Amino acid sequence: GIQVEQSPPDLILQEGANSTLRCNFSDSVNNLQWFHQNPWGQLINLFYIPSGTKQNGRLSATTVATERYSLLYISSSQTTDSGVYFCAVGGGADGLTFGKGTHLIIQP
Amino acid sequence: NAGVTQTPKFQVLKTGQSMTLQCAQDMNHEYMSWYRQDPGMGLRLIHYSVGAGITDQGEVPNGYNVSRSTTEDFPLRLLSAAPSQTSVYFCASSYSSTLEQYFGPGTRLTVT
Numbered sequence: 491g492i493q494v495e496q497s498p499p500d501l502i503l504q505e506g507a508n509s510t511l512r513c514n515f516s517d518s519v520n521n522l523q524w525f526h527q528n529p530w531g532q533l534i535n536l537f538y539i540p541s542g543t544k545q546n547g548r549l550s551a552t553t554v555a556t557e558r559y560s561l562l563y564i565s566s567s568q569t570t571d572s573g574v575y576f577c578a579v580g581g582g583a584d585g586l587t588f589g590k591g592t593h594l595i596i597q598p
Numbered sequence: 599n600a601g602v603t604q605t606p607k608f609q610v611l612k613t614g615q616s617m618t619l620q621c622a623q624d625m626n627h628e629y630m631s632w633y634r635q636d637p638g639m640g641l642r643l644i645h646y647s648v649g650a651g652i653t654d655q656g657e658v659p660n661g662y663n664v665s666r667s668t669t670e671d672f673p674l675r676l677l678s679a680a681p682s683q684t685s686v687y688f689c690a691s692s693y694s695s696t697l698e699q700y701f702g703p704g705t706r707l708t709v710t
Binding site: 491494520521523525531532533535538540576578580582583584585586587588589590591 | 631633638639640641642643646648654656657686688690695696697698699700701703704706
């Protein structure tokens with residue numbers, strides 16, 4: 491099956507800092523999503539981005555499908571950005587394969 | 599739209615008991631799926647369905663049963679609960695497997 495690697499596994503930043511999270515995957519995909527799992531365990535959809543670039547406020551994402559990676563950018567971090575960020579990819583009917591996540595802590 | 603709803607939010611079972619986790623969506627999505635999340639891990643696919651009457655196994659199907667009699671509902675049955683099934687269970691839905699998946703709030707299950 492598809493392998494998904496996320497880096498870094500852990501990240502501690504001060505409020506206001508910028509960060510880049512990376513997702514590498516081992517095969518071509520036709521579905522790629524970024525999620526934020528908040529401290530209450532909810533999975534929040536951030537981006538559906540199998541290719542190209544999208545922006546939503548302080549967050550943006552880029553997927554280079556031909557090179558099998560995706561990047562999530564968070565600018566001007568806030569404490570509410572803390573949590574785990576998951577990249578998940580899919581190639582067919584059998585759902586999404588998740589990476590192990592990046593655990594982000596934003597300190598005030 | 600309520601989106602994807604799951605019940606119960608929390609459940610404690612004894613080893614050997616059976617139960618059904620409920621999942622419903624009101625978005626007329628054909629594709630529905632169940633995942634489990636263990637501590638420090640991403641989610642892993644248990645079962646999925648591409649439409650009413652059609653189900654298939656995912657990565658970790660053992661010990662779980664599903665059926666899809668309507669478009670809206672996709673229940674997950676634990677036949678004989680084991681401590682290894684202690685996990686958080688998420689249901690998801692979408693128009694298709696290649697489009698954006700929407701997740702429910704999860705059910706936290708503990709098996710003692």
